[in-house]
Amino acid sequence: xxxxxxxxxxxxxxxxxxxxxxxxATELVLNMGPQHPSTHGVLRVxxxxxxxxxxxTECVIGYLHRGVEKIAEHRTxxxxxxxxxxxxxxxxxxxxxxxxxxxxxxxNVEAPPRAQYIRVILTELNRIASHQLxxxxxxxxxxxMTPLFYTFRDREEVLKIFERYCGARxxxxxxxxxxxxxxxxxxxxQDVKKFCDFFExxxxxxxxxxxxxRIWVQRTKGVGxxxxxxxxxxxxxxxVLRASGVKWDLRKAQPYAAYKDFxxxxxxxxxxxxxxxxxxxxxxxxxxxxxxxxxxxGIPEGAIMAKIPKVLKPPVxxxxxxxxxxxxxxxxxxxxxxxxxxYRVRVRPPSFVNLQALNKMVIGGLVADVVAVIGTLDxxxxxxDR
Amino acid sequence: xxxxxKGSDQPAPPKPSEGAAAASEKPAAPPAATPPAAKxxxxxxxxxxxxxxxxxxxxxxxxxxxxxxxxxxxxxxxxGQNYVIADPSxxxxxxxxxxxxxxxxxxxxxxxxxxxxxxKQFDVVWVLYSFPRNQRVRVKTMIxxxxxxxxxxxxxxxxxxxxxxxxxxFGLRFDGHPDLRRILLPDGWKGHPxxxxxGIIQQxxxxxxxxxxxxxxx
Numbered sequence: 235x236x237x238x239x240x241x242x243x244x245x246x247x248x249x250x251x252x253x254x255x256x257x258x259a260t261e262l263v264l265n266m267g268p269q270h271p272s273t274h275g276v277l278r279v280x281x282x283x284x285x286x287x288x289x290x291t292e293c294v295i296g297y298l299h300r301g302v303e304k305i306a307e308h309r310t311x312x313x314x315x316x317x318x319x320x321x322x323x324x325x326x327x328x329x330x331x332x333x334x335x336x337x338x339x340x341x342n343v344e345a346p347p348r349a350q351y352i353r354v355i356l357t358e359l360n361r362i363a364s365h366q367l368x369x370x371x372x373x374x375x376x377x378x379m380t381p382l383f384y385t386f387r388d389r390e391e392v393l394k395i396f397e398r399y400c401g402a403r404x405x406x407x408x409x410x411x412x413x414x415x416x417x418x419x420x421x422x423x424q425d426v427k428k429f430c431d432f433f434e435x436x437x438x439x440x441x442x443x444x445x446x447x448r449i450w451v452q453r454t455k456g457v458g459x460x461x462x463x464x465x466x467x468x469x470x471x472x473x474v475l476r477a478s479g480v481k482w483d484l485r486k487a488q489p490y491a492a493y494k495d496f497x498x499x500x501x502x503x504x505x506x507x508x509x510x511x512x513x514x515x516x517x518x519x520x521x522x523x524x525x526x527x528x529x530x531x532g533i534p535e536g537a538i539m540a541k542i543p544k545v546l547k548p549p550v551x552x553x554x555x556x557x558x559x560x561x562x563x564x565x566x567x568x569x570x571x572x573x574x575x576x577y578r579v580r581v582r583p584p585s586f587v588n589l590q591a592l593n594k595m596v597i598g599g600l601v602a603d604v605v606a607v608i609g610t611l612d613x614x615x616x617x618x619d620r
Numbered sequence: 621x622x623x624x625x626k627g628s629d630q631p632a633p634p635k636p637s638e639g640a641a642a643a644s645e646k647p648a649a650p651p652a653a654t655p656p657a658a659k660x661x662x663x664x665x666x667x668x669x670x671x672x673x674x675x676x677x678x679x680x681x682x683x684x685x686x687x688x689x690x691x692x693x694x695x696x697x698x699x700g701q702n703y704v705i706a707d708p709s710x711x712x713x714x715x716x717x718x719x720x721x722x723x724x725x726x727x728x729x730x731x732x733x734x735x736x737x738x739x740k741q742f743d744v745v746w747v748l749y750s751f752p753r754n755q756r757v758r759v760k761t762m763i764x765x766x767x768x769x770x771x772x773x774x775x776x777x778x779x780x781x782x783x784x785x786x787x788x789x790f791g792l793r794f795d796g797h798p799d800l801r802r803i804l805l806p807d808g809w810k811g812h813p814x815x816x817x818x819g820i821i822q823q824x825x826x827x828x829x830x831x832x833x834x835x836x837x838x
Contacts, residue, residue, distance in 0.1 A: 296804035301820075303789075304813050308820045339699060342672065464749065467776025480751070487754050498676050523651070549672070551698055554747050554758060567747065568735055577813075582747070583731040590781045619804060 249604045268297050272375040272605040275615025276611035279592070279604065286600045291593045295586075298619035303413075306579035311546040312411060313336050314579065319405035321583065322617040323543065326366050327360035327396075328559040330409045335490055336566035337411045337556035338540075339546040349413035353531045356399070357410055357491070358522040362433070363392040364560035364612075365515050365522075369440060372512075372609035380576035381443055386408065388436050391429050398425065411546060413539035414611045417591040420572060426530050437519055444512070458595040458607035461506055469587045472562025474611060477514045478506030484558035488545050493556075496528045509611040515612075547574055561585050561612050581620060652700040681722055689714060703758035711761045712770035715746060719775050723749040724757065724812045727776035730783050736816045738762070742792055744769045746779075768793035789814035805830070 267278040276297035282290040304322060306314045318324035319334045331353055339347060345353070370385035393403040398419055400408045408414065429456040442452045475482060483500045485493040501517030503510025548570040556565035562584030570612065571577040588611050595607045675804075676727060676836045679696035684703070685693060692707040693714065706714050718724040729747040740762040749756050763769055772779035773793035784803040789811035802809065810824045828837045 245693075296802075296806070299804045300814060307816075318834070342699065390742065439666040445632055467777045469727055469776065482751060549670070552731075553699060554756070555699060563728065565729060565747070567729065567731060567745065578733045580729070580745075582731075586785075587778055588782065614713075 250313065266604065268294070273615075274606055274613060277608070277613070277615055277617075277618070278587075279608070281372065281604065283601060285423045286302050286602075288596045288599050288601065289606070290325045290602060291500060291596055293589060293592060295615070296619050297588070298615050300620065302620040303581060306576050307518070309391065310574045311576060313578065315409075315411065316405070316407045319407055320561065320580070320616060321581065321620055322564075322585065322614045323404055324365075324614055325360050325364040326389050326405045327356050327408055328364075328557065328564060329342070330407060331357050331491065331563045332555065332557040332559065332566050334409045334411050334552055335557065337546070337548065337566050338585040339555050340551060340568055340570055341411070341542065341546065342549075342554045343412055343540045343542055345491075345540055346537045347534045348490065348536045349409075349540075351529050351533045352414050352538065353409060354492050354496070355526055355533075356396070356406075358421075358529070358564050359392050359395060359426070359429075360524045361522050361560045363520050363595055365519050366392075366607075368515065368612045369512075372606075372612075373444065375605050375609045376450065378444065378447070378450060383441055384436070384440060388433060392431060393427060395422075395425050401509070410539070412542040415539075417538055419453070419485065423530050426526060430527055434520070434523060436445055437516060441516060445516075449511060450459055453602075453606055454512060454610075456505070457505045457508040457599060457603045458610060459505065460595050464594060465506070465591070472558070472560070472561070472584055473511055473514045473518060474562070474588055474591070474614075476500060477503035478596065479504050479513040482557060484563060488556075490555075492529070493525075494530065496525045508606050511610045520580075528537060545574055547572060556582065559584055561614070561617070562588055574612075583617045583620060584618075585611075585615075585617040589613050626743070656736075658817070668705060669799070672699060677702050677704075684798065685717065687715065688717060701758070703760055705760045705762075707766060707768070708761045709762050711759065715748075715759060715770070715772055715775055718748060720757070722750065723752045724750045724755075726751060727772055727778045728756070729784075730772065730779050730786060732786045732792055734790060734813075734814065734816045740764045740767075742790060744786070746791065763792070768795050769794040770794065773797055793817070 250391055262283045264281045264283055265278065266281055268276040273279065278294040278296065278297070280292045281288060292560060302317055305317055309317070315333060317329065319327040322329050366385040366389040369380035374379035387486050392525065396408070397403050397408050399422065400406050440597040460474065460478055462480045463479060465475045465478045479502055481502050483492070498521045501514050501521065503514050550570055550572045552567065552569040554565055554567045556563050563584030564584055567580035567582065568576055569578040592607060592611065596604050599607070625829055674696040675698070677695040683693045688712050694838045695779040696703055696705070703708065727746065728749050731744040731745050733739055733745065735743065742763050742765070744761050744763060746759040747756065748759065761769065769792060771783055773783065774796065780798070781803060783797050783799060784799070787800050788802040788805055788827040789812055799806065805813070809827055811818055811822065816833065823837050825836060828834060
C-alpha cells in the first residue's frame with residue numbers, strides 16, 4: 235500500500251512533537267472522545283496530562299464532516315436552504331436566517347417588514363432554545379442533574395411553537411429566500427406571549443438552582459479564563475467574547491433583520507471565566523424575551539414574501555453576510571457566477587472558531603475543567619465539522 | 621457532472637478600470653427563465669435586477685494603503701461591502717498593515733475559491749473586522765496552484781484552523797503556518813474536495829477500503 239493511505243495516528247503525531255521531558259512517567263496522554271458524553275458530539279480531544287493537570291490539548295475533528303459547502307455548489311440557491319439547518323441543528327432558525335439574508339443581499343432584495351419581524355421572533359425563540367439546551371447539558375456535565383430536566387421541559391414549549399408554525403421542531407427550514415414561506419398560524423402571537431410569561435419565572439428557577447450554588451460556583455469560577463484581547467485574537471465571538479468584557483453583538487454593531495427596531499441590552503461579564511459565561515447566557519435569555527415581546531407587540535401587517543423570481547439567478551458577485559447566532563458570529567460568504575447554483579458558499583461557523591480557543595482555556599487546569607470548558611464553549615459538532 | 625457547466629462561466633474578476641467593469645457585467649444580465657411578473661403595487665425590487673457592479677472604493681484608509689503599496693492593490697465596493705484585491709507579493713505586508721495601523725484586530729475568516737479556467741486558479745480571501753471602527757474589509761489575492769499564500773497565523777491566532785481548512789479543502793499552502801495539516805478530512809486522504817474538478821460523489825476509495833473495511837462510502 236502506498237504510504238499516503240496509511241493512517242497517521244494523531245496520538246503518535248502528538249507525541250512526536252513533545253519535548254524531551256515527555257518520557258517522564260508522570261506525563262500521560264489521554265484520549266477523550268470521540269465517544270464521550272461530555273464532548274457534546276463526536277469530538278476527540280487528546281489530552282496531555284501531568285497527573286490531573288492539563289499540559290496541552292489537541293482537538294481532532296471532522297467526524298461529522300458532510301461536505302455541506304460542496305453540496306451547496308451542486309444545488310440551487312433555494313435547494314440548499316434546508317441543508318444549512320443541519321449544521322447547528324440546535325439553532326437551525328439562525329442558520330437559515332443567515333443564509334437567506336446573504337442570498338437576499340446578493341439578489342438585492344429585502345424581506346418585507348412583517349417577514350422580518352417573524353424572523354426576529356423565531357430566531358430569538360431559537361436562541362432561547364439553544365441556550366436552554368446548553369444550560370441543561372453544561373450543568374449535567376458538571377454534575378447538576380436537575381437543570382437538564384427543567385430546561386428540556388421548558389424548551390419543549392419553544393419547539394411546540396416551531397412545530398405549529400412550520401411543522402418541524404428542530405430542522406425547521408422556516409425561512410425562504412425573500413421572506414417566509416408561512417404566514418403565522420391562528421393564535422401565534424398569543425402562544426408567543428404566553429411563552430414569554432411562562433418562561434420568565436423559569437429563568438429565575440434555573441438561577442435559584444445554580445447561581446449561588448456552592449458546587450456550581452466552585453466548579454465554574456476562575457475556570458477556563460479567556461481575556462478580551464485573547465478572544466479577539468482567537469476570533470472567539472458570541473457569549474464567550476461578551477463574558478470577557480467585550481460589549482459586542484452583531485445585532486447591535488451591524489443590525490440585520492429588524493433588530494434596529496428593538497431595545498435590548500448586551501449583557502457582559504468581567505472575568506471571562508466559565509461562571510461569567512453562564513451569567514451572560516442566562517441574561518441573554520432575558521434579553522431575548524424582551525426582544526420577542528417588542529416584536530410581537532409591533533408586528534406589522536403586510537406581505538411575508540418579497541417579489542422574487544421563481545428561478546433565482548443572483549448577478550455575478552460575492553457577498554459576506556454574518557449574523558449573531560446563539561454561539562457567535564455565523565457568516566456566509568456566497569459567490570455567484572450568475573447561474574442558478576451558487577459558485578461557492580463558505581460558512582464561517584462560530585463553533586469551529588470558538589473551539590480553537592479550547593487549548594488556551596484549559597492549559598494549566600484540571601481534567602475535570604476540560605469538561606466544564608467544552609460545555610461553556612457551547613459547541614455543536616455538526617457545525618464544527620459541517 | 622455539474623462541474624463542467626459550473627466551471628465554465630466563472631465570475632469575472634472586476635476590472636481595474638470602473639468603466640470596463642461596468643461594461644463587462646452587462647451582457648450577462650438578460651433574464652431567461654423568469655415569467656414577466658406583473659408589477660406589484662407595493663414597492664418591491666424589480667423581478668430581475670440587472671445587477672450592481674463593483675465600484676472603486678475610495679476612503680482615507682485606501683489612500684493610506686495606496687501610499688504604502690502603490691498600484692499593487694485595487695479597492696472595490698460592492699453592495700456596500702468593501703474589498704481589496706492585492707498582489708500576492710504585497711498581501712502579507714498589507715495584512716500586517718491592516719492589523720497594526722488600521723485596527724483590524726479580528727480575522728473573521730480565511731477561505732478560498734477555485735476558478736479552474738483561470739491562469740491563477742485560486743482566490744484566497746481574508747475577511748477582517750475592526751472592533752474599534754466597526755468595519756469589515758475583505759482582502760483577496762489570486763494565486764496559482766503551485767504558489768502559496770502567506771500565513772496570517774502570526775497576526776491573528778484565529779487564522780490557524782481556518783488556514784488548515786483551506787489547505788484541507790483546496791490544497792493551498794500557507795507560508796509560515798506552524799502546523800499545516802488536514803483538519804476535517806483524515807490525514808491520509810487523497811484529493812481536495814472543494815476544488816471544482818473534485819466530483820460531488822468522488823471519494824478516496826482506497827482510503828475507505830483500508831480504513832473502514834467497506835467497498836464504498838456511498
